Amino acid sequence: MKPRILSGIQPTGSLHIGNYLGALSNWVKLQYESEPIFCIVDLHAITLYQEPAELREKIRQTAAVFLAAGIDPAHSSVVVQSTVKEHAELCWLLTCVTPLGWLERMTQFKDKAAKQESIGDGLLQYPVLMAADILLYQANLVPVGEDQTQHLELTRDLAQRFNAIYGETFTMPETRLPAVGARIMGLDDPTKKMSKSTEGSGHAVAILDPPAVIRKKIMRATTDSLPHVDFENMGPGVQNLLTIHQAFTGWSGDQIRRHFQGMRYGDLKKTVADAVVAGLEPVQKKYAEITAEPGYLDRVLAESAARVRPLAAQTVRLVKERMGVYTA
Numbered sequence: 001m002k003p004r005i006l007s008g009i010q011p012t013g014s015l016h017i018g019n020y021l022g023a024l025s026n027w028v029k030l031q032y033e034s035e036p037i038f039c040i041v042d043l044h045a046i047t048l049y050q051e052p053a054e055l056r057e058k059i060r061q062t063a064a065v066f067l068a069a070g071i072d073p074a075h076s077s078v079v080v081q082s083t084v085k086e087h088a089e090l091c092w093l094l095t096c097v098t099p100l101g102w103l104e105r106m107t108q109f110k111d112k113a114a115k116q117e118s119i120g121d122g123l124l125q126y127p128v129l130m131a132a133d134i135l136l137y138q139a140n141l142v143p144v145g146e147d148q149t150q151h152l153e154l155t156r157d158l159a160q161r162f163n164a165i166y167g168e169t170f171t172m173p174e175t176r177l178p179a180v181g182a183r184i185m186g187l188d189d190p191t192k193k194m195s196k197s198t199e200g201s202g203h204a205v206a207i208l209d210p211p212a213v214i215r216k217k218i219m220r221a222t223t224d225s226l227p228h229v230d231f232e233n234m235g236p237g238v239q240n241l242l243t244i245h246q247a248f249t250g251w252s253g254d255q256i257r258r259h260f261q262g263m264r265y266g267d268l269k270k271t272v273a274d275a276v277v278a279g280l281e282p283v284q285k286k287y288a289e290i291t292a293e294p295g296y297l298d299r300v301l302a303e304s305a306a307r308v309r310p311l312a313a314q315t316v317r318l319v320k321e322r323m324g325v326y327t328a
């Protein structure tokens, strides 16, 4: 039996090369060895305020980027989370077995809550909804970037707790990080993770940025006060640029070291920018084709939702039966 894969991305802004290297490109590699479901998690997005018209547009853009990156809709399901109502239903059922203390400990909750004047309950429940996404489809494998490992641990703890209380119900999912690129840092501040929602034009390279913009952002990336690359004495900004290059080219660590040792920062940035532009060019070309075809995206999303709904309904029914909730 092929493993079932589940992963998702929030449509909270323009997808960036961190999302691409940490998640999307890994999905593309894994898709044919598995039964994959990839979600545009719009219910997660609204745990923080989103301007409605912008959110509607970003949902479509995110789905189109999935396909442009190489997700094959004939094989993989591309699902908008809110179109399968069982995500929210299972989330509530799981909320009732989640200890509050587990949620209050989540690093992402603490970071995001610290930036808000008032915190919505949805932000606290974010990891429970993520657990519901995964457990709904009895997924075996969850390919994500490093920032999601704590949420994945909570999913496993929750599955274990539910199984212990109500009997074997959920498959235990494994986390799968990419070998290179599991945590891409901001270009303006390499001590912080590259993020869609971080302000500042020099922070992230978007997957759909035109080549001139990509080059400009990378040429302005923060490095350190040394003049050239020194592997014995390397700051996080230079390390981040080398990681981006390695992830886009697939070079080995040895190749990277031989090629870049002693290279001046200006040349390093130019080489990295060339690799990023070349890596994203086919994605951008395909994005233009996909979005030019009327009705295509809606068809893919409708077919995918129809394909996964029976499995989602089956799991929710089982969970309700286990918990003693009325099932007609």
Ligand code: AQP
Binding pocket: 008, 009, 010, 011, 012, 013, 018, 019, 020, 021, 022, 023, 143, 144, 145, 146, 147, 148, 181, 182, 183, 184, 185, 193, 194, 195, 196, 197, 198
């Ligand atoms: N900087 C990153 N490096 C590697 N992987 C990353 N991911 C996100 N940022 C990086 C991975 O991308 C997937 C989707 O993430 P998400 O949209 O669900 O939420 P996030 O992790 O909170 O991503 P962002 O870009 O930082 O979004 P905002 O700003 O909206 O919170 C996940 O697999 C994640 O690990």
